[in-house]
Amino acid sequence: MRYFIEVAYKGTQFGGFQIQDTAHTVQAEIDRAISLLMREKVETTGSSRTDAGVHALQNFLHFDIAQPLHPQFIYKVNAILSRDIVLKQVYAVSDEAHSRFDALNRAYKYTLYTQKDPFMQDRGxxxxxxxxxxxxxxxxxxxxxxxxxxxxxxxxxxxxxxxxxxxxxxxxxxxxxxxxxxxxxxxxxxxxxxxxxxxxxxxxxxxxxxxxxxxxxxxxxxxxxxxxPPQGLFLMQVVYPSGLLDKAIF
The missing domain is CATH 3.30.70.660 (Pseudouridine synthase I, catalytic domain, C-terminal subdomain)
Incomplete structure (x- = not known):
């Protein structure tokens, strides 16, 4: 069975989204959390590869697994993930659906602030x-x-x-x-x-x-x-064809 997962993350502490041998990444932490919960190795495929320090209000990944998902999948995965990543939703999709190649478009924003603001230093x-x-x-x-x-x-x-x-x-x-x-x-x-x-x-x-x-x-x-600098950049949205994400399962 193939699933899409919707996530958001604060990228400050990560060396980027995509798995790398030499850096702590968002995707690596997500793979580790799901694998730990499901007690089998799970490898995800991401829709959009953000750089080190870049944030996302919405990004998607997909993965395949034969066994049913844990009934408290979202809660349990979020308990394992660091506080800088949140799993927001899970969707059951067809085996041919692809989080990267099926995306129609992506939206980003970059924020500048012109007066000193300690609450914006890692977000702009x-x-x-x-x-x-x-x-x-x-x-x-x-x-x-x-x-x-x-x-x-x-x-x-x-x-x-x-x-x-x-x-x-x-x-x-x-x-x-x-x-x-x-x-x-x-x-x-x-x-x-x-x-x-x-x-x-x-x-x-x-x-x-x-x-x-x-x-x-x-x-x-x-x-x-x-x-x-990267901290001003946010991935805001990834858009898919109508109907692809109709089956939210939690």
Whole structure:
């Protein structure tokens, strides 16, 4: 039987989402908790691979298991997981359903705060500099007119294509914070932070709109600025086809 699980996590203490040999990761802890409860080795597949220090309000994984799930599966798994991860829901799905490949789109947000705030230091990027909001918004809109985002992909990324369909891209003011929201069918490694860092250069007058377009068209990551910290980035939502998640079992 195949199951999808919905999780959320605070990424501060983790070396990323995906299992690694040399780092403590979100997926490794989830696999360990489920395996411990079910008393057999369980390996999950994740929908979206967030980097070290990046948070998620919603992410999904799937796994296969023959035996019935424990009747208190969510409660028991959450009791094993660290306080920085929560299992929110479990869905029974078809054996062909795939948490990564069946996702229609994903949404992220990146938060800047402009005044010192100890409660935001691990949930945003302290950025006490003047920004031209109109230029930020113009740059965000330009991103929707392109398909190839090789410029905003970190090196040594093994992908078949650098094409992404950006459906939403806009800066907003939310609760006094400057927030960038973006939605696309897929994202490249480091893509959101690369876009944010480069747009901030536009907003500060260090890069013109024409220069921003040129950076995208060069398809060279040396034209992007990835130097924004991970803690401002949240994976907000993963969207699946209608009906795929209809069967919540707990």
């Amino acid at each position: 990027y302290f950025y006490p500099y003047s920004l031209d909001f109109d230029l930020l918004q113009e740059a965000a809109g330009i991103l929707k007119t392109y398909e190839n985002f090789m410029t905003f992909s970190k090196r040594n990324t093994q992908v078949r294509t650098y094409n992404c369909n950006i459906m939403e891209s806009a800066w907003t003011i939310e609760d006094g914070h400057i927030v960038y929201r973006v939605r696309a069918n897929r994202f490249l490694r480091g893509m959101v932070r690369g876009m944010v860092g480069t747009m901030l250069r536009v907003g500060r007058g260090k890069l013109t709109i024409e220069g921003f377009r040129k950076a995208i068209e060069m398809r060279d990551c040396t034209y992007a600025d990835f130097a924004v």
